[in-house]
Every structure is written in structure tokens, then in C-alpha cells.
Amino acid sequence: MTAEPDAQGAAPDRQGRLAEFWYYFRENRGAVIGLYVFAVFVFVALFAPLLAPYDPTEQFRQSTLLPPAWAEGGSWAFPLGTDPLGRDMLSRLIHGARFSFFVGIVVVVVAASGGILLGLIAGFAPKWLDTLIMRLMDVILAFPSLLLALVLVAILGPSLTNAMIAIALVLQPHYVRLTRASVLSERTRDYVVAARVAGAKLPRLMFVTVLPNCLAPIIVQAALSFSTAILDAAALGFLGMGAQPPTPEWGTMLAEAREFILRAWWVVTFPGVAILVTVLAINLMGDGLRDALDPKLKRS
Amino acid sequence: MSDPVVRAEGLSRFYEVGGGLFGKPREIRALSEVSFAIPRGKTLAVVGESGCGKSTLARVVTMIESPSAGRFSIDGVEITPDRWDAHRDAVQIVFQDPYGSLNPRQRISAILSEPLKINRPDMTRAEREAKVREVMGLVGLRPEFYGRYPHMFSGGQRQRIAVARALMLEPKVLVLDEPVSALDLSVQSQILNLLLDLQDRLGLTYLFISHDLSVVRHVCDEVMVMYLGRAVETGTKDAVFGQPRHPYTRALLSATPVADPARRKERIKLTGELPSPLNIPPGCAFAARCWKAEARCRAERPELEGDGHKVACFFPEGG
Amino acid sequence: MALLSIRNLTVEFATASGSFRAVDGVDVAVEAGDILAIVGESGSGKSVSMLALMGLLPWTATVTADEMSFDGQDLRKLAPRTRRRIIGKDIAMIFQEPMSSLNPCFTVGFQIKEGLKKHMGLDARAREARALDLMEMVGIPDPARRLNAYPHQLSGGMSQRVMIAMAIACRPRLLIADEPTTALDVTIQAQIIDLLTELQAETGMALILITHDMGVVAETARRVSVQYAGQKVEEQPVGPLFATPHHPYTSALLAALPERATTRLLPTIPGVVPGQFDRPGGCLFAPRCAFADDLCRTTPPPVQAPDLGLARCHHPLEGRA
Numbered sequence: 001m002t003a004e005p006d007a008q009g010a011a012p013d014r015q016g017r018l019a020e021f022w023y024y025f026r027e028n029r030g031a032v033i034g035l036y037v038f039a040v041f042v043f044v045a046l047f048a049p050l051l052a053p054y055d056p057t058e059q060f061r062q063s064t065l066l067p068p069a070w071a072e073g074g075s076w077a078f079p080l081g082t083d084p085l086g087r088d089m090l091s092r093l094i095h096g097a098r099f100s101f102f103v104g105i106v107v108v109v110v111a112a113s114g115g116i117l118l119g120l121i122a123g124f125a126p127k128w129l130d131t132l133i134m135r136l137m138d139v140i141l142a143f144p145s146l147l148l149a150l151v152l153v154a155i156l157g158p159s160l161t162n163a164m165i166a167i168a169l170v171l172q173p174h175y176v177r178l179t180r181a182s183v184l185s186e187r188t189r190d191y192v193v194a195a196r197v198a199g200a201k202l203p204r205l206m207f208v209t210v211l212p213n214c215l216a217p218i219i220v221q222a223a224l225s226f227s228t229a230i231l232d233a234a235a236l237g238f239l240g241m242g243a244q245p246p247t248p249e250w251g252t253m254l255a256e257a258r259e260f261i262l263r264a265w266w267v268v269t270f271p272g273v274a275i276l277v278t279v280l281a282i283n284l285m286g287d288g289l290r291d292a293l294d295p296k297l298k299r300s
Numbered sequence: 301m302s303d304p305v306v307r308a309e310g311l312s313r314f315y316e317v318g319g320g321l322f323g324k325p326r327e328i329r330a331l332s333e334v335s336f337a338i339p340r341g342k343t344l345a346v347v348g349e350s351g352c353g354k355s356t357l358a359r360v361v362t363m364i365e366s367p368s369a370g371r372f373s374i375d376g377v378e379i380t381p382d383r384w385d386a387h388r389d390a391v392q393i394v395f396q397d398p399y400g401s402l403n404p405r406q407r408i409s410a411i412l413s414e415p416l417k418i419n420r421p422d423m424t425r426a427e428r429e430a431k432v433r434e435v436m437g438l439v440g441l442r443p444e445f446y447g448r449y450p451h452m453f454s455g456g457q458r459q460r461i462a463v464a465r466a467l468m469l470e471p472k473v474l475v476l477d478e479p480v481s482a483l484d485l486s487v488q489s490q491i492l493n494l495l496l497d498l499q500d501r502l503g504l505t506y507l508f509i510s511h512d513l514s515v516v517r518h519v520c521d522e523v524m525v526m527y528l529g530r531a532v533e534t535g536t537k538d539a540v541f542g543q544p545r546h547p548y549t550r551a552l553l554s555a556t557p558v559a560d561p562a563r564r565k566e567r568i569k570l571t572g573e574l575p576s577p578l579n580i581p582p583g584c585a586f587a588a589r590c591w592k593a594e595a596r597c598r599a600e601r602p603e604l605e606g607d608g609h610k611v612a613c614f615f616p617e618g619g
Numbered sequence: 620m621a622l623l624s625i626r627n628l629t630v631e632f633a634t635a636s637g638s639f640r641a642v643d644g645v646d647v648a649v650e651a652g653d654i655l656a657i658v659g660e661s662g663s664g665k666s667v668s669m670l671a672l673m674g675l676l677p678w679t680a681t682v683t684a685d686e687m688s689f690d691g692q693d694l695r696k697l698a699p700r701t702r703r704r705i706i707g708k709d710i711a712m713i714f715q716e717p718m719s720s721l722n723p724c725f726t727v728g729f730q731i732k733e734g735l736k737k738h739m740g741l742d743a744r745a746r747e748a749r750a751l752d753l754m755e756m757v758g759i760p761d762p763a764r765r766l767n768a769y770p771h772q773l774s775g776g777m778s779q780r781v782m783i784a785m786a787i788a789c790r791p792r793l794l795i796a797d798e799p800t801t802a803l804d805v806t807i808q809a810q811i812i813d814l815l816t817e818l819q820a821e822t823g824m825a826l827i828l829i830t831h832d833m834g835v836v837a838e839t840a841r842r843v844s845v846q847y848a849g850q851k852v853e854e855q856p857v858g859p860l861f862a863t864p865h866h867p868y869t870s871a872l873l874a875a876l877p878e879r880a881t882t883r884l885l886p887t888i889p890g891v892v893p894g895q896f897d898r899p900g901g902c903l904f905a906p907r908c909a910f911a912d913d914l915c916r917t918t919p920p921p922v923q924a925p926d927l928g929l930a931r932c933h934h935p936l937e938g939r940a
Contacts, residue, residue: 190395191401191403194402197362197388198392349806488877492885518880557838558837559833560861561861567813569809
């Protein structure tokens with residue numbers, strides 16, 4: 001087939017890539033909804049102390065296990081009810097968003113920067129180093145990721161920080177593979193050869209010439225692993241290997257409420273729903289990002 | 301004749317392929333014993349079909365790959381891999397595909413100033429910008445293009461940018477690797493004119509790689525015809541086009557379509573295709589497709605012989 | 620009556636930045652046994668118009684035409700099923716990239732026989748025989764062995780021969796070749812062009828050759844239609860077109876050929892093909908035309924009489940000075 005319509009599309013006064021990005025992103029309705037939900041999530045995470053009606057650890061001993069406001073016996077003082085220790089569910093959920101957001105950001109930054117660096121090295125390195133790095137990543141990928149994270153936390157000691165380190169380590173191979181694959185395809189392009197003819201040395205080739213052209217799939221991966229990180233952190237929290245009580249982390253909240261699951265549905269439902277909605281929104285948004293950034297899937 | 305700017309003697313480049321963990325790697329002879337000399341301000345055209353080694357030649361001359369054997373010198377200085385960095389600014393290249401040769405994430409200003417940043421570290425930012433703008437003017441790019449991205453440009457303008465980038469370091473030699481093959485006819489003539497004009501104004505020496513004989517005929521002074529990594533015929537443009545002596549050159553000329561419906565010419569029909577470079581026959585590489593080949597051609601390889609107009613054939617045309 | 624007749628074909632693409640007209644009021648008429656070359660630069664819409672005929676455009680494209688008929692049948696009114704029976708059987712197409720036009724997962728033989736099964740309803744033995752015949756017709760040496768080869772085992776020239784074999788498998792009455800030799804080397808190009816013209820003479824099918832190579836046009840075509848920015852600007856038999864082009868664009872294009880050059884610097888056409896956002900109001904070629912005046916810049920030009928090459932121009936060139 002010919003690329004004639006494309007060749008025409010490269011006309012001068014385009015309003016820029018952002019407009020084009022938004023055009024393709026907007027086509028995916030789920031992604032737009034995801035984006036809005038994510039925006040709310042970020043807003044809540046940033047302004048949690050202002051939004052939450054109470055301190056998340058404050059215990060109201062006289063009103064433990066209060067149902068949500070609309071249920072029988074509920075009170076508008078605690079809109080989503082209280083947990084077994086009399087803490088306000090809404091305040092804890094709002095503060096929990098903070099932890100999830102924090103976990104997502106840190107894990108993605110650590111995993112992505114390490115993974116991109118290793119991927120770049122593997123892509124440019126001589127064959128033996130490339131093989132070494134990639135086999136090492138294969139070994140990490142061969143473990144069930146949550147199990148490996150559990151083992152790491154067990155060694156390092158259970159805390160939110162260690163959980164984040166473990167999750168970052170487990171997610172890293174995906175970035176390495178992704179980066180290496182795009183580096184290998186970009187490396188043979190003429191503009192890279194041109195940079196070499198101009199005398200560019202390896203670090204310059206890696207970071208200035210090639211890396212910016214590999215970013216699109218990495219950004220998509222970052223969005224998707226943001227949700228994986230939140231999910232894994234919650235899972236570790238639930239297993240008692242992540243954030244420790246009384247931290248209002250969503251997974252930890254679930255773990256604490258396990259024994260009340262039959263008596264007080266709200267103590268497990270709301271943290272669960274919070275996790276579900278956040279992860280779903282981010283995944284939808286990630287799909288939209290891929291549509292907009294990955295030209296291979298772009299509909300012409 | 302003045303001293304040649306580029307002189308190559310017996311340039312060869314072999315690659316090893318395959319092998320893997322077990323099994324012997326096999327050798328591809330992409331370029332074998334190619335010699336040429338280009339006088340200052342002249343154009344040598346390298347002609348041949350895909351797989352003939354012309355792109356490998358470009359990579360060796362632009363110091364991206366070191367030759368497996370042979371030597372080449374620029375302005376009398378022999379170029380060896382340890383002197384690459386010092387002589388980067390002597391040879392620059394323009395690629396075929398203007399869509400692949402410009403970094404899509406860099407502005408024109410960044411693309412053009414990159415060679416200066418690397419090779420002229422003592423230049424100030426302002427000096428660099430002045431130089432970039434000067435060269436942009438030289439190749440006919442409007443000053444307002446300075447801060448734009450490559451995707452905003454058409455193929456012809458991109459090729460101007462690529463030419464500008466090659467000129468940033470004031471090279472003596474430009475390797476032009478099919479510089480107009482990807483362009484439309486109306487744009488092709490603009491770029492060819494630009495290249496010819498630059499050659500006249502800056503005294504540039506060109507190594508012009510192309511498969512399009514009508515373009516080659518228009519721009520070059522001397523021609524080297526290559527087949528499977530070897531030069532089979534070299535000489536001045538008039539000699540090679542006027543009295544082609546190697547059967548392959550004749551076949552190539554007769555296969556090139558001429559934009560003149562009135563001229564019905566007899567076409568030499570070549571049967572078969574290029575042999576695999578992994579498995580080059582022992583004798584003349586062209587023997588399998590040649591209508592004049594005899595037993596000697598298949599057993600023995602003819603050397604490139606003659607004075608001025610050289611040909612590698614036992615039974616050259618026209619005596 | 621013409622074998623293929625298209626009148627006022629328009630194709631518009633919906634893109635991120637609004638709709639874009641790739642083909643603008645193009646007429647195509649091909650008689651049985653004719654060789655028509657459609658010439659134009661990238662963006663001239665020469666491929667898009669043929670893809671529109673074949674129904675191969677993506678969903679973003681809107682195709683409209685006053686007439687689109689093949690052998691008296693109105694293609695616009697046919698149900699997709701009947702339409703598909705014509706396309707692929709009576710109209711076949713080959714593309715520029717032979718390597719990517721073949722499915723790498725199946726043998727060449729399987730891919731040739733697939734079309735035979737679908738359109739000709741032959742049994743297995745007849746299909747095998749026909750496939751062998753076809754491979755021989757397109758000049759593939761050792762056809763019996765090559766039938767079992769996978770596309771990656773073939774060179775570019777061989778793949779293009781296989782594509783041609785597939786295209787002529789059902790004895791089409793019209794073959795559309797979209798830049799069939801652009802990706803090939805010169806000596807292979809000559810072989811393929813010769814093959815196409817020989818097959819055309821043998822079978823009497825009509826051939827539409829889409830190309831940008833004036834040399835290929837001169838040596839192959841009988842009639843030439845020149846397209847510019849989605850419009851047909853001129854149509855003439857091949858001899859007169861090269862001798863006395865009537866549209867300034869055709870004339871300038873021919874003058875820009877290096878082999879016609881008389882001076883060191885070539886005559887050029889300034890500027891570039893108009894894009895989506897800078898389509899001129901009057902004649903599309905006016906901004907680049909040496910003969911343009913105010914009329915050209917404001918009013919779209921009429922189509923001239925056949926003796927002026929149907930030139931879409933206010934001031935067609937009468938003859939060579």
C-alpha cells in the first residue's frame with residue numbers, strides 16, 4: 001500500500017502534537033472517563049488533609065462499626081461509616097489515596113529509570129553484556145511477581161518502603177525489554193547513523209539521539225504499571241507485608257477488616273471499591289495513551 | 301590533474317554472519333578490493349544494484365565502519381580508526397530517505413547544531429546559532445524554519461536540512477547515498493541543482509551513490525560500476541556511458557527506461573538475478589547472467605585492467 | 620463501451636485536523652486491451668483512486684462518484700458480495716512492495732491456489748495444474764519446487780512475479796499495477812515490465828499502470844493520464860504527451876528529467892505540492908506555474924478539448940516552441 005494520505009498529512013501549520021494526541025485520545029471514551037477519575041484521584045491524594053473530615057487515626061470509641069449514613073443506624077457524621085476501632089472510613093479512604101498515589105509514583109519512577117537505563121545499555125552493548133542483562137531479566141520474570149515481591153519483603157522486613165522497592169524490582173524487567181526492543185529498532189535508523197557520522201559518542205547516542213524516540217511505548221507502560229504497583233502494594237498490605245497498621249493504606253485496611261466481613265460489609269467493600277475504581281481508571285487511561293502514542297495501532 | 305582528495309586502495313569489508321552458538325559463521329564479502337581516486341571538486345558516481353556493496357562503501361568512507369583490508373586517505377592523510385575523531389569533519393553524508401535521516405524529536409536548530417556541539421566544543425552558543433543560520437541560508441531554507449520539527453516539512457525540504465547538516469562542519473567530501481531516489485521528480489531536480497550549485501561554490505568533492513543512471517549521467521564526472529562488491533568498470537562519464545565495455549554496464553544501460561516513447565530500443569535481457577553474496581562464484585561474478593560467458597569466465601576472475609577506462613572482463617565490448 | 624468507466628471520483632479522508640481531499644473529480648476510462656499509465660508525484664492521489672475502485676480504503680475514507688462501472692455493471696450499486704466477485708477475479712491489483720504483499724506464513728503455491736479456489740471453483744488437481752501454468756507464464760524457473768517455497772525464500776523480483784501470477788490467476792480483464800517496479804533493481808524492473816506487457820498482449824486484458832517513473836511510462840503505456848494534487852490535469856496518448864504536453868505541469872515535469880537536461884542546472888518546478896491546509900482557490904498548480912495569471916489564481920480552470928489533452932488549464936500550451 002502507499003503512504004500517500006500520510007505524506008499529505010505532514011502539512012506545515014499543524015497545531016502541534018498535543019492537539020493530535022488529544023484527538024486520538026478523545027476517540028477512546030473509556031480513556032477519557034479514566035482520565036477524569038484519575039484526575040479526581042490525584043486531587044484527593046494531593047489535598048487529603050483538607051478534604052478529610054477527621055484525622056485518619058482518630059478513634060471514636062463510642063461509635064465503632066457504624067454503618068454508612070444511608071443505611072439503618074448510620075449517621076451523617078460518618079458518611080461511609082466507621083471501622084471496628086471507630087475511625088472514620090471516609091477519612092481513611094481519602095488518606096489511603098495518598099499512599100496509593102505515592103506508591104504508584106515511586107514504583108514507576110524507580111522501575112522506569114532503572115529499566116530504561118538497563119534497556120539502553122542492553123540495546124547498545126556488545127552481545128555478551130546484552131545476553132547477560134536479558135537473561136537476568138528473564139530470571140526475574142520467571143518468578144510469579146507477587147511471590148517474588150513477598151520473598152523480597154520477607155528478607156528486607158515488612159514496611160511500605162520495602163514493599164515499594166520489591167514491587168519496583170519486580171516491574172523493572174518489563175521496562176528493560178520494552179526499551180531494548182525499541183532501541184534495537186531505532187538504532188539502525190539513518191538519523192542515528194548520521195549522528196555517528198557527526199561524531200556523537202555512545203552516551204550522547206543513547207540519551208540524546210535514541211532515547212527520546214523510544215519514549216512513547218514506555219509512557220504507556222508507565223501508566224499501566226502505575227496501576228499494577230497500586231494493586232501489588234494493596235496485595236502486600238493485605239498479606240501484612242506492606243504498610244503496617246494503623247497506616248490507612250487500602251490493602252492494609254482490607255486486611256484489618258477481614259474478620260468483620262460478614263457483620264459489617266462496609267469495612268471491606270469501600271477499600272475494595274476504591275482499589276478497583278482507581279486501577280480500572282488508570283488501565284483505561286493507559287489504553288487511550290497507547291492509542292494516541294503508539295502509531296502502529298493508530299487507525300489511519 | 302590536481303591531487304585527488306579521496307584516494308582508496310583495495311578497500312574491502314567482510315562481515316561474519318550466522319554461526320550462533322554452534323556452526324561456523326560464514327563470511328559475506330560486501331566490498332572487495334575497491335580502488336578509486338576523486339580529484340577535488342569532482343564527482344565520482346558509484347552505480348550498481350542492491351547488494352553490490354555501494355552502501356558498504358559509503359559506510360567505510362564516512363568512518364562508520366573500518367575496512368577489513370585496504371587503505372584510504374583524505375587530502376593525503378591516511379585514515380585509520382584511531383584518527384577517525386580528528387577527521388570527522390572531512391567527510392559527511394546525505395542519506396536516501398529524508399524521513400528516516402532526521403531525528404523526529406529534535407528541532408531543526410538542534411539537528412543542525414549537533415555536529416558543531418560535538419566537534420567544535422569551544423564554540424559559543426551564539427556562534428553556533430550564527431553558523432546554523434548561515435548554512436540554512438546556503439541551502440535555501442527560510443530562517444523561520446529554525447525552531448521547527450522535521451515532521452512539519454516535505455521530503456524536499458527535509459533533504460535540504462540533511463544537506464545542511466552535512467555541511468555544518470565544512471567537509472571536503474560529501475558522500476551522497478542515493479540523495480534523490482526517494483524524492484518526487486519535481487523536487488529531485490531542485491535538490492540536484494542545489495548539490496551542483498554547492499559543489500561549484502564550495503569546491504566540494506562528491507561520492508555519489510545511485511542506481512538511477514539518468515541522474516548519474518547528469519551529475520558525475522567519473523563512474524564506477526559495481527557488481528557484487530567489486531568494481532567491474534570505471535572511467536569517465538563519457539567513456540562509460542558512451543562506450544560501455546563490461547557486459548553488465550551495457551545491460552544496465554539498456555535496462556534503464558528512457559522517457560522517450562519514440563525510441564524503441566533493443567533491450568539486453570538479463571536472465572536470473574544477483575547471486576547471494578554468501579556464495580559468490582569463483583570466477584567472474586557476472587558469468588552466470590552474462591550472454592558472453594565462456595568456461596574461462598567461470599573458472600577465473602578477471603582483474604580490473606586498462607588505463608583510464610578500466611574494465612574487469614575477459615571479453616570486453618568494443619575490442 | 621469502455622471496460623472501466625469512472626466519472627468524477629472524489630475521495631476524502633477524515634484526519635485529525637479535518638477532512639482531506641485526496642482525489643478530486645477524477646475521470647478514468649479504460650477500453651479492453653488498453654494500457655493506461657497514471658502518472659503523478661506523491662500526494663497526487665494516483666494510488667488512492669485505484670484503491671477506491673477496489674474498495675480497499677480504510678474506513679476514514681469517503682468515496683463518491685457520478686459513475687463507477689465495470690463492463691456495464693454499476694459498481695456503486697452492487698452488494699458487497701457481488702462486488703467482491705468482480706474484484707479479485709475480473710479486476711486484479713499488484714502492489715509496490717512484493718515482499719510485504721505476500722503472506723509470510725503460507726507457501727507461494729497455497730496463496731496462488733487460494734484465489735483459484737475462491738473465484739474459479741476448480742478442484743484440487745486442476746488448481747495444482749493451473750498454478751504450475753501460472754508460475755511458468757510469469758517466468759519462474761523450476762516452478763514445481765517454487766510452489767512449495769515460502770515468500771522469504773524468494774528474492775524481490777521473484778516475489779513480484781508470484782504477485783503477478785496471483786493477479787492473473789483468474790484471468791482478470793483489468794490488471795492494476797501500483798508502482799510494480801519501484802522497489803526493484805533496474806535490471807529486474809526491466810524484466811517485470813517486459814513480463815507485464817507480454818502478458819497484456821497475450822491475454823488482451825487492460826492494464827492500468829500507476830507510476831512516477833516517466834521512463835517506464837514512455838516504454839510501456841499507450842495512454843497517459845497525469846495527476847496533480849488529486850486532480851487529473853492532462854490525458855493523452857503516450858507519443859503526443861511526451862512530444863507536446865499541453866498542461867504546464869506535464870511540461871515542467873518532463874523538462875525536469877535529468878536525461879532531458881541541456882544545461883548543468885536542471886529546470887525546476889518551484890515550491891511543493893499543496894497540502895491539506897494550503898490548497899489554492901483557483902488552479903491547484905497556479906502557485907508553481909510559470910504561466911499563471913490572476914485568472915488562474917482565482918478561478919478553477921476548465922477541462923479543455925481532447926485535442927488539447929483534456930488539460931485542466933486556463934492557458935494550455937499549444938505545442939512545443
